[in-house]
Amino acid sequence: MATQRRQQSQRGVALYFYALMVVGSIGCIGLAVDVGTIYMIKARLSAAVDAAALAGGRSVNFANSTATAQTNFTTTADNFIAANFPTGYFNTLSAPMVTPTFSEESDGNGNPDGVLDFKVVASVSAPTYFMRIFGVNSVNVGATGTASRRGLVLMLVLDQSSSMGSGAGSPCEVMKSAAENFMTMFSPYDNVGLVTFDITAHLLDTPSNNFTQVSNDIAAISCNSNTNTISALDIAYQQIKNKGMPLALNTIVLFTDGSPNGITANFPARAPATADTRWGPAMSSPAPPSQSGHSDYDSIPDSCSDGVGSTDANGVATNAACYQMPKVCTVSTDTLFGTLAQWGDQNSYGADTYGLANPTDTLSATIPASCTNSSGLPSVNIRQFIAYIPNTDYYGNSLINGVAATGTSTYGTVNGGYDNRTGWLFQINNECSPVGTITPNCRNIGDQWSSHNTVGLASNTFTSGPYSGYLRPDQPNTIVAAGMNGSMSEAYRIRSDTTYNPVIHTIYLTGNATDSVDREFLAIVANAPNILALPYDATYTTTTDPVLYANPAYQTTQQTGKYLVTADRNALTGLFAQLASEVLRLSH
Amino acid sequence: MQSRREHSYRRDRKERGNTLLEFGLVMIVLVPMFAGMFTVGMAVNKGIQVSNVARDAVVLMVTAIENPNSGLDLSQTQNQRIVVRAANGLGMASDTSYDPSTTGLSVVILSKVVMVGNTECSLGITPAPTGAPPWNASNCPNYGSYVFAYRVVIGNTTRWTSVLGNPPNSATITNGVVSADDIASNTGDRVASFTTTIGTGGSPFTMTSSQYALISEMYADVSAFNFFRIMSNPVIYARQVS
Numbered sequence: 001m002a003t004q005r006r007q008q009s010q011r012g013v014a015l016y017f018y019a020l021m022v023v024g025s026i027g028c029i030g031l032a033v034d035v036g037t038i039y040m041i042k043a044r045l046s047a048a049v050d051a052a053a054l055a056g057g058r059s060v061n062f063a064n065s066t067a068t069a070q071t072n073f074t075t076t077a078d079n080f081i082a083a084n085f086p087t088g089y090f091n092t093l094s095a096p097m098v099t100p101t102f103s104e105e106s107d108g109n110g111n112p113d114g115v116l117d118f119k120v121v122a123s124v125s126a127p128t129y130f131m132r133i134f135g136v137n138s139v140n141v142g143a144t145g146t147a148s149r150r151g152l153v154l155m156l157v158l159d160q161s162s163s164m165g166s167g168a169g170s171p172c173e174v175m176k177s178a179a180e181n182f183m184t185m186f187s188p189y190d191n192v193g194l195v196t197f198d199i200t201a202h203l204l205d206t207p208s209n210n211f212t213q214v215s216n217d218i219a220a221i222s223c224n225s226n227t228n229t230i231s232a233l234d235i236a237y238q239q240i241k242n243k244g245m246p247l248a249l250n251t252i253v254l255f256t257d258g259s260p261n262g263i264t265a266n267f268p269a270r271a272p273a274t275a276d277t278r279w280g281p282a283m284s285s286p287a288p289p290s291q292s293g294h295s296d297y298d299s300i301p302d303s304c305s306d307g308v309g310s311t312d313a314n315g316v317a318t319n320a321a322c323y324q325m326p327k328v329c330t331v332s333t334d335t336l337f338g339t340l341a342q343w344g345d346q347n348s349y350g351a352d353t354y355g356l357a358n359p360t361d362t363l364s365a366t367i368p369a370s371c372t373n374s375s376g377l378p379s380v381n382i383r384q385f386i387a388y389i390p391n392t393d394y395y396g397n398s399l400i401n402g403v404a405a406t407g408t409s410t411y412g413t414v415n416g417g418y419d420n421r422t423g424w425l426f427q428i429n430n431e432c433s434p435v436g437t438i439t440p441n442c443r444n445i446g447d448q449w450s451s452h453n454t455v456g457l458a459s460n461t462f463t464s465g466p467y468s469g470y471l472r473p474d475q476p477n478t479i480v481a482a483g484m485n486g487s488m489s490e491a492y493r494i495r496s497d498t499t500y501n502p503v504i505h506t507i508y509l510t511g512n513a514t515d516s517v518d519r520e521f522l523a524i525v526a527n528a529p530n531i532l533a534l535p536y537d538a539t540y541t542t543t544t545d546p547v548l549y550a551n552p553a554y555q556t557t558q559q560t561g562k563y564l565v566t567a568d569r570n571a572l573t574g575l576f577a578q579l580a581s582e583v584l585r586l587s588h
Numbered sequence: 589m590q591s592r593r594e595h596s597y598r599r600d601r602k603e604r605g606n607t608l609l610e611f612g613l614v615m616i617v618l619v620p621m622f623a624g625m626f627t628v629g630m631a632v633n634k635g636i637q638v639s640n641v642a643r644d645a646v647v648l649m650v651t652a653i654e655n656p657n658s659g660l661d662l663s664q665t666q667n668q669r670i671v672v673r674a675a676n677g678l679g680m681a682s683d684t685s686y687d688p689s690t691t692g693l694s695v696v697i698l699s700k701v702v703m704v705g706n707t708e709c710s711l712g713i714t715p716a717p718t719g720a721p722p723w724n725a726s727n728c729p730n731y732g733s734y735v736f737a738y739r740v741v742i743g744n745t746t747r748w749t750s751v752l753g754n755p756p757n758s759a760t761i762t763n764g765v766v767s768a769d770d771i772a773s774n775t776g777d778r779v780a781s782f783t784t785t786i787g788t789g790g791s792p793f794t795m796t797s798s799q800y801a802l803i804s805e806m807y808a809d810v811s812a813f814n815f816f817r818i819m820s821n822p823v824i825y826a827r828q829v830s
Contacts, residue, residue, distance in 0.1 A: 036632065040632070040635075040636070043636060043639065043640075044639070047643045047828060050643075050830070051646070051828060051829055051830035055799075055801065055830060058799065058800075059796070059799060061798075062796050062797065062798060072796065076795075076799070079793055079794065079795070080801075080829060080830070082787070082788050082789065082791060083786050083787065083788060083793050083801075083829040084827075084829050084830075085788075086789055087788060087789035088789070095789070177721075178716075181706070181710060181721045184706060184721075185707055185798075569715075570716050571714045571715045571716075573710050573715075573716040573720075573721065574710050574711055574712075574713070574768075575714075576710070577706075577707050577710030577711045578711060580707060581711065
């Protein structure tokens with residue numbers, strides 16, 4: 001009976017247990033539901049803040065002042081949060097509270113190092129369904145999204161040589177308008193500087209966010225004189241180093257329409273101890289003809305009247321290189337400093353090679369007292385003073401070797417491990433574009449001088465005498481060759497800076513004036529992977545720019561730049577915009 | 589002892605079948621409940637996964653679009669496999685090599701929409717006409733409009749379409765990238781009612797000139813887990829705008 005009573009008394013216990021279990025289960029299920037909801041909200045919110053930080057970082061590009069940058073960032077962050085986290089998502093009690101902030105990172109000394117950090121903090125009240133039984137009606141859910149963006153230090157290097165022309169519609173004016181449009185595409189956290197160059201390179205603006213000033217300086221450009229590309233690139237590089245933002249995207253954008261034709265060096269004086277003993281006649285008689293329209297310089301008369309070589313049908317000597325010159329300096333160890341240019345109004349082989357120019361506005365050409373007529377610089381014929389062009393220029397670039405290369409090149413002696421223009425003859429070999437609409441339709445594309453033995457002395461270097469093997473100062477053609485070698489070498493040297501990792505982009509407008517175009521040169525300066533066809537190559541069309549061959553001097557360990565080429569000056573606005581997209585990642 | 593045994597025996601006989609009945613009654617409630625829990629649980633799980641795939645795809649797009657030199661071209665099958673593997677279990681793969689199936693149970697649609705401004709017009713209308721820049725709607729037809737700049741579809745390309753619509757057939761799209769010319773000039777490339785489609789809570793989503801948005805959408809058919817047809821439309825959709 002006792003057992004029976006006990007069984008009776010236990011009756012209903014299962015119900016209690018069941019009731020307890022239900023309470024426990026509901027608690028567990030409730031916790032699962034509430035925590036699950038919070039988890040869902042948190043996941044969505046963190047996706048939203050990430051998107052907001054990324055998009056907000058981009059939006060800073062579209063501001064023209066730091067104040068609008070802040071506004072843009074805030075607006076964009078709010079917009080992207082809203083797009084990814086709808087108000088009321090999972091019954092959240094309100095729209096998310098968004099706090100977007102951004103700041104510039106700084107180095108150990110407190111100076112900006114070129115990185116912008118974007119941070120978006122958002123929080124939202126998540127409702128509870130079961131926890132409210134315990135008095136918890138809502139839970140605050142927060143998420144933080146961060147993104148960073150490399151700032152920009154960009155040096156715009158613009159060619160203002162005479163071949164750019166002047167007046168409405170000229171390449172010079174179109175380039176200015178394209179560059180001014182380019183200046184509208186930067187953010188107040190970018191730094192843009194301006195260098196222009198003719199025979200002298202001018203630093204007009206150090207890198208800053210004063211884009212109005214840069215635009216005004218672009219508008220004031222007038223194009224004339226020669227093309228001292230090397231000094232301009234070097235100023236740009238120095239400015240990048242001065243700005244001192246190693247983590248920023250350090251960029252040089254080089255625009256040019258032709259071959260460089262100025263070199264800056266300490267030139268050895270032409271003095272008796274080392275001078276070539278041969279003498280030449282008066283240098284400006286007879287006056288040389290203009291170069292325009294000559295497809296081959298075989299037709300140019302002997303400007304030196306030195307009687308060297310064969311004569312043409314008119315009985316005028318065609319081998320007109322004037323290496324036989326008077327020596328006018330007295331101390332053979334002296335050097336002359338400045339920029340030696342090809343100059344205009346001269347022929348390729350000797351006459352009217354003028355004096356030395358100032359390389360930059362702060363570097364002056366100097367001539368030692370041991371050289372007579374020193375007061376006449378820069379108008380005197382410089383070949384009277386300079387013995388030869390040294391192999392290394394003032395900046396440390398190789399004027400004779402160019403850059404290390406492997407593979408095939410149209411121009412250089414790649415077999416010797418270098419791509420250079422030392423064996424190249426410019427302003428020869430007239431080729432016409434397969435596209436009828438290219439204006440002008442035909443241009444000299446140059447050729448190996450060894451294939452034109454009857455032209456001049458067929459060499460850019462002295463082939464005999466005390467300066468044998470050195471580049472000749474008396475031939476304008478050689479100065480272009482040295483200028484191209486030096487520019488490629490300068491670009492290589494700039495890119496080998498592993499602190500600032502500069503990248504060089506180039507825009508090439510071909511077809512201006514009589515300057516020969518070179519299909520490799522600016523691709524090598526930019527370190528672009530491929531050599532593209534020029535408008536004068538047979539495969540060129542207006543819609544495609546076929547790859548001709550791989551860049552023989554492509555440096556895999558250096559920054560790759562963009563190389564853009566056009567024969568249509570009105571395409572420049574688009575090409576500058578392409579570079580803006582490249583450096584700002586706006587679109588592509 | 590005898591009497592108790594008899595009593596128990598009698599009681600057992602009397603209650604025989606009750607357990608089965610109770611079990612049956614409980615099961616009527618429990619089975620749909622567990623099935624529902626399973627379905628909802630799986631749906632939530634898949635929903636999170638779909639949302640994460642959309643988010644991952646946008647991160648890939650950021651890399652592919654903001655750094656063209658990265659070599660991450662999402663129009664290539666080899667790179668699409670990254671997305672397919674992230675969507676493992678959502679019926680996107682066609683075989684063990686993780687190649688996307690065009691007849692599978694899910695799709696990821698990647699779009700980039702840009703508000704055409706100075707940069708896009710400068711890029712797309714070349715050579716620039718006389719007097720441009722500045723650009724406006726007369727010298728650059730899409731100036732001020734939202735247009736497609738990128739579109740890649742990974743997975744079932746026919747069953748679902750983007751809420752934004754599609755770039756027109758007339759547009760030239762290379763590796764997913766709409767040509768600069770189409771962006772600036774092809775009026776068919778505009779995204780109809782972009783601001784209201786992406787905008788939420790009644791406030792339109794606006795961008796400033798030349799600003800762009802990367803949009804990744806994912807649809808997944810989860811009807812395999814839809815017991816008792818609890819979900820009337822067993823398709824999960826998630827979108828990430830970055």
